[in-house]
Amino acid sequence: MLLGLDAIAKRSPVPEIRVGLVVTHGKKSAGFTVAGSGSGTAIQRGLTDCKGTLEAPFDAVLQIVGMSVSLQDAIEAKRASVSGAMALVRKLPLLFDLADRRRIAPAAN
Incomplete structure (x- = not known):
């Protein structure tokens, strides 16, 4: 999970925020701190100094950060x-590149 999140983390300046992320899989879960800064997004194991936390399965996390599903709809x-x-x-x-990627529409024949 950490590698998957790190692969889509922004490497350019992002808002300086810290958000907790608890990724669930069945009865298991893993906690991460997603921290934004002027040099991009850093993801660390464990929840540290987070004032807000999202808990969801990995596929829902990807849909939320990719903005294909709104946070409210997922809740x-x-x-x-x-x-x-x-x-x-x-x-x-805002801390991930996935939301910035534009889907290319198929060419009309």
């Missing part, structure tokens, strides 16, 4: 939960 579908500052967790997509 309403019971695919994600937030503890602490919701406004902070909503900024999570």
